[in-house]
Amino acid sequence: MSYSLFELASGQQFYYDSHENKIYNSGGEQLSLSPELSLDWYREESKNHGVDTKVNNPVAIRVLLGHACNYSCSYCMQKDIGNPNERPESFHLETFVEQVQNNLDLSRLKRVELWGGEPFLYWKDMMRIMQLVDEPGREFFISTNGSPFVQKHVDFFKTLKSMVLINVSHDGPGQESLRGEDILKNPKKVDIIRQLMALPNVQVGFGSVVSSTNYDLFAIDEFFRKNFGDVKVTYIPVKNYDETNSQNSANHMLRGEQLKEFSSIMQRFIQESLEGNTLLRSNILHSPEGVYAYAKFLTKAAPMVYGAQCGADSNDILSLDIRGNVRLCPHTSDKFISGHISNIKGIKIVNMDLDRKKNHCYGCPVKRLCGSSCPIKFPNEVFYMNCAFEKVWWGNIQLAAMKLLFGQEVKLLKVGLDEIK
Numbered sequence: 001m002s003y004s005l006f007e008l009a010s011g012q013q014f015y016y017d018s019h020e021n022k023i024y025n026s027g028g029e030q031l032s033l034s035p036e037l038s039l040d041w042y043r044e045e046s047k048n049h050g051v052d053t054k055v056n057n058p059v060a061i062r063v064l065l066g067h068a069c070n071y072s073c074s075y076c077m078q079k080d081i082g083n084p085n086e087r088p089e090s091f092h093l094e095t096f097v098e099q100v101q102n103n104l105d106l107s108r109l110k111r112v113e114l115w116g117g118e119p120f121l122y123w124k125d126m127m128r129i130m131q132l133v134d135e136p137g138r139e140f141f142i143s144t145n146g147s148p149f150v151q152k153h154v155d156f157f158k159t160l161k162s163m164v165l166i167n168v169s170h171d172g173p174g175q176e177s178l179r180g181e182d183i184l185k186n187p188k189k190v191d192i193i194r195q196l197m198a199l200p201n202v203q204v205g206f207g208s209v210v211s212s213t214n215y216d217l218f219a220i221d222e223f224f225r226k227n228f229g230d231v232k233v234t235y236i237p238v239k240n241y242d243e244t245n246s247q248n249s250a251n252h253m254l255r256g257e258q259l260k261e262f263s264s265i266m267q268r269f270i271q272e273s274l275e276g277n278t279l280l281r282s283n284i285l286h287s288p289e290g291v292y293a294y295a296k297f298l299t300k301a302a303p304m305v306y307g308a309q310c311g312a313d314s315n316d317i318l319s320l321d322i323r324g325n326v327r328l329c330p331h332t333s334d335k336f337i338s339g340h341i342s343n344i345k346g347i348k349i350v351n352m353d354l355d356r357k358k359n360h361c362y363g364c365p366v367k368r369l370c371g372s373s374c375p376i377k378f379p380n381e382v383f384y385m386n387c388a389f390e391k392v393w394w395g396n397i398q399l400a401a402m403k404l405l406f407g408q409e410v411k412l413l414k415v416g417l418d419e420i421k
Contacts, residue, residue, distance in 0.1 A: 003417040004365035006402065009409040015420050018365050021302040028420045032301040042303040049307030049314050050357060052338075052349040054326060057105035058318040060311065062113040063129060064330035065122035065322055066090075069145075089124035092322045097132055099324045099341045106133060108316070113141040115330040120148035125322065127156060139163040143207065146170070146183045149192040157202050166196060167207045167234060172223035174214030184227050205232030205281075211252040212238075215262045217269040221278050234283040237393050239374060239386045241331070253385055254392075263392045270400045284397065289369055295401035297368075306357060309371035313352060328352055328376065336376075353377040360387075363416035366394035 003015045003024075014031070015024040023031045035042070090096075100106075112133055114126055119142055130140055139162055146168040157164050168183075175182045183189040197204045206228075208220050217235065224233050240249040254262050272278055273285050285291045289309070311317035312329045319327045324341040325334075328349050339347040352375045360383075361367045370390045373383065395412070402410040 002363035002415075003420060004363075004412060005414040005417060006410050007413050008406055013413070015417070016365055018368050019304050021298065021300075021304075021368060023298065024420055026420075030301075033299055035301045035303065039303060042305055045305045046303075048316055049305055050354055051313060051315050052352055052354065053315050054318055054344055054347045054349070055315050056103060056344040057108050058316045059108050060111040060113065060317045061104075061109065061133075062115060062317070062319040062330045063322065064115050064320065064327065065117070065119050065125050067117045068121055069117040089128070090122070090322050092324075093125050093128055096320075096322050096324055097128065100132065103341050103344065104318075109133065109138060111139050111141060113330070115143065118145055118148065120144050120153070123148070123153075130160060130162070134160050134162050136161045139165055141165045141167070143167040143169060145179065146189060146193065147181060149183075149189050149196075151192065151195075154192060154195045154199070157196065157199060160201060162201070164199075164202045166202065166204045168193065168204065169209075170206045171208050171211075171214050172206075172220040173216075174211070174220075178209070178211065178214060190227075203232070205234060207234045207236050209236045209238050210254070210262070212254050212258055213252070215254060215258070215265065217265055217282075217284075218278075221269070221280050221282070224280060225278075230281065232281045232283075232286075234287070237389055239389070240378075240382050241374065241376070242382070250385065254389055255385070259388065259392055263396060266392070266396045267400075270396060274400070274404075289397070291397055291400045291404065294369065294397060295404040298401060298405060304368075306367075307371060308373075308375040309369075310374070313349070313354060313375050332376070351377050353383075356383065364391075365412065365415055366391060366398055369394040369397060 002019065003017055005013060005015055007013045013026045015026075016022070017024070021032065025031055112129070114129065116122065119126060126142075140160075142164070144166065169179070170182075170184065171178050175184075193204060196202050206224055208214075208224075210217070214220070220233070220235070224231055238249075238252045238254070240253055242249040266284075269278065270284060270291060273282065274291070283290055287293065307314045310329060312319070319330050320341060321327060321330075321337075325337045326339050326341060326344075326347050326349075328336040328338065328351060332351075336351050338349045354375065357367075357372045361370075361372045364370070373386045373390050378386075399410050399412070
């Protein structure tokens with residue numbers, strides 16, 4: 001066992017076991033309710049996560065259309081800048097469609113993600129793939145900078161039976177310095193976004209990266225409220241994905257005094273959001289990993305089903321490129337290719353680190369939220385840089401959730417305790 005010790009404003013203390021998601025009072029009595037599902041279910045489900053294998057009946061498929069992009073975001077891990085004009089249909093596409101039809105069982109498929117680069121540069125490929133798997137009850141996820149939006153995209157999405165979730169990458173007040181063109185200054189693009197928002201099967205939100213030059217959550221909140229009112233905004237913590245620890249990624253990481261300042265901002269932002277003083281539906285509160293969901297999760301014990309938050313080490317989440325290669329994730333280079341869709345049983349995902357879950361992360365109180373960060377096999381200095389931010393991000397969400405449960409301020413005292421004393 002490995003417990004973390006917390007203290008309430010009243011002086012009372014309690015222990016948290018992140019392995020079993022159980023809360024105990026200082027007398028050793030369990031406060032968490034029983035798990036909703038049987039222990040056998042958790043034991044079986046845990047076999048699907050923290051693994052380097054894949055199955056042929058995935059619940060989610062992530063398709064890398066290509067790395068080409070018409071933007072040059074300063075912190076982006078994908079620096080291949082391509083033709084800003086729409087690309088012709090890939091000559092691999094028909095083969096890709098046949099390979100999916102012949103090698104995968106789609107009966108459990110719930111979600112299909114389409115990734116670039118900028119995915120809308122590959123519009124003809126996108127349409128073909130969406131038409132292939134379009135069914136009621138499924139959803140597509142597309143992350144885009146929004147600059148290619150035109151009327152034909154609205155007209156096509158109207159025809160789909162699936163839900164379409166569109167994340168427009170936009171850094172609010174930091175947009176032009178970090179990403180480039182601000183599409184929200186273009187009335188035609190704004191009109192397309194509003195048309196998409198009005199469709200019953202389409203949900204549009206914005207994704208804003210929290211970085212060393214753009215971490216004022218209140219300023220980002222105000223920017224989007226002025227432009228779109230109560231819109232969903234996903235705050236995306238910047239991480240270092242460069243194994244060489246180059247300046248491209250590292251310069252945008254929050255560290256030292258900046259990280260302390262951000263932690264203070266995040267605490268105030270969560271509190272004001274809970275009090276209704278911010279209007280955005282942000283992922284900090286409203287998401288499966290947000291404050292509300294985590295507070296509910298804490299009320300019932302749940303044995304460890306431990307996979308990376310992105311699902312890269314889950315056997316039923318499959319990342320493919322348009323040639324049918326299986327990758328660790330859609331944001332990686334060819335050196336992360338681990339095999340081909342035609343031989344799913346032979347897949348062993350390469351360049352993935354599963355050991356940190358067992359050693360570095362073992363006693364961490366937020367590992368159920370963090371998922372041990374990105375599972376790519378980084379050098380220690382890169383991983384620890386990401387870990388420092390993850391602890392601040394998820395630690396503030398955890399403390400806010402506990403405050404909701406206990407009705408008073410909570411602080412973390414100790415981690416890695418072997419027993420309740």
